Amino acid sequence: MPHLKDETHEQQSLLAKYTRDGIEPEMIGVTEGRLHHYRRLVFNVIRESLSSTYPLTVNLLTQKEWSVVCQEFFESHDCVHPQVWRMPEELIAYIAEHRQDLHERYPQLEDLLQLEWLEAEYYMMKDRNFPEGSSKDPIAAPWNLNPESEIASFAYPVHIKNARFISPTDKGNYYCLIFRQRTSGKVKFMNLSPFLAWLIATLKADESISPQELFPVIAKEFGVEDEALLTEQLGNFFDKLRSDEMVK
Amino acid sequence: MSGPFIFMNQHVGIGYRKDFGSAFLNSEEVHPAFVELAPENWIDVGGYWKRQLQKVAERYPIYSHGLSLSVGSPDPIDRGFLKQVKDFLEEWNVQIYSEHLSYSKCDNAHLYDLLPIPFREDAVKHVSERIREVQDFLGRKLVIEIVSYYTPVAAEMTEVEFINAILQEADCELLFDINNIYVNGFNHGYDPKAFIDQLDTSRVRYIHMAGHEKVSDDLIIDTHGQPIIDPVYDLFEHAIKKLNGPVPVLLERDFNIPEMKELQHEMDRLEAICTQTWDHATLER
Structure with missing residues (x-):
C-alpha cells in the first residue's frame, strides 16, 4: 500500500x-x-x-x-x-x-555529436582486455587488435577538419578508427580509407583470420592484385597501429 | 607510499575528486585517514581513471557517498542501479555507503541535484520503507545525510522531527553534515546547536564538514567551494561531544580547489578537535 x-x-x-x-x-x-x-x-x-x-x-x-x-x-x-x-x-x-x-x-552536427560522445564514452568506459599474446606476423598471422576500439562512419569529416569550416561540399564517406590507448588511457582517432576500414572491421569480426587470407577478396573487391605492394603497405599500416597501441 | 615519518590522519578523510587526482596521489602534503567518492562517478569506469582509483585504493580505505539513489523520490527505487552500487561497494571494499535524505529523480527523470522532501508523516513512511528496501538489498545499513535546503516544501512537521522519525522508522544510520546544519540554521532561522541537541545522535556513523558561500544577508548556498568557517568548526566541536565515540570525519571540497597543503591544514584542524575530544581513540576500520 x-x-x-x-x-x-x-x-x-x-x-x-x-x-x-x-x-x-x-x-x-x-x-x-x-x-x-x-x-x-x-x-x-x-x-x-x-x-x-x-x-x-x-x-x-x-x-x-x-x-x-x-x-x-x-x-x-x-x-x-x-x-x-x-x-x-x-x-x-x-x-x-x-x-x-x-x-x-x-549538416555536420549529427556526426560531430557522435564523435564527441564516442570520445567521452571511450575515455571513461569499462576496461576490455587485449587477448593474450602478440601478433606474430603482420601479414601471415591474425592481428591482436585493441578490443577498446570501433570504426565510425561519417558523412562529414568531423574527425579531421574543424567543424566550423565544413561545408556541404565536404559530404562523402569517411571512416574513423576510435580506440583507447592502454598505457595513457587517451582516446585516439585515425582517419581510414574505405579499404582499411573494411580490413580492420573484417579482422575484428573474425579474430582467427590473417590479412594474407583476405588477399583474394582484396583483389576481387578492391582491385589490388600486387601482393608485394600490398604486403609492404599493410606492414607499414600494422607498424603504425602497433606504435599507437591499436594492435599488439 | 607515504614515508614512515608522515603522520596519517586518524579520523579525517577527504573527498576524492578527479580534478585533483594526480596532485593528490603525487603529493606528500595530504595524508587523509580515508577517501570518499561518489559511486555514480566511478561505476563501470575504466582506463586512466580506474588505474588512478586503484592507486588510491592501495593507499586509503574508500568510503562512498551516493548522488542518484534518490531515496526521497516518489518513484520506485531503481533496482538495476542499486545492483550496480552493490557490486561497486563490494569491488572496492567500501566500508561506509551514505546517501542524501532528499530526492534527485522525480516522475522518471533524473535531475542530478538534491531537492528537499516535504517534512510530512506520509513522506516519513514512504522514505523509510525505501531506505529499508535499500538496506535489505545491500545487506548493510544506509547512512543518510541531512541535506542543506533553501526552502521547505509543504512541511507539516519540523525538520528535526522528520529526521528523527526516519531514523527510527527506517532503522538507518545518520551522516551528520555539520555545514549543512549550520547552513539550514542560518537559512531558516534556527539555532543549529539546539537542532543537534534534539537529534538522535546515537545513530551518527559519519560526519561531513565543508565550506559554503553566503550569497545574501539571509541566504547561504552549500557550495563546498570555500574553506570551513570558524562557526562551523565550533558547531563541529559541539556535535562530536554528543557522540558516544569516534566516527570518521570528511572534508568536502568540490570547487575552487586550493593547494593540497591548504586542504591538509583544514584536515589537521579537524583532526586536532577529534583527537582532543576522543582522547586518541582510533577508528574501527
Missing part, C-alpha cells in the same frame, strides 16, 4: 518540474524568493555536463542556439541515466528527433 499522499507527491513533482521548465509554480509553504536557486543549481549541472562533453558542438552553434537546445532538452526530455556523465549521450537522440532544423542548418 503506497504511503505517499497524492498531495505530497504533487508538491515534489511541482518542484522537480520547476527546475526543468523555470515556470514558478504555486506550492505549499515555500519561502519567497528561494525556489529559483533550485532551478539555477539544477540547470547549471545539466548545462555544464553537456558543454564539457560537447565542446566542439558548443563552438559550432551560436551561444543562443546552444542555450536553447540545452534548455529544451532538459525541459522536455526525461533524463534516464543515474550517472550524470552518461546523460549527454541522450542529447544526440533528442536533437535528431526534435531539432531537425539544427541538422539542416549544420
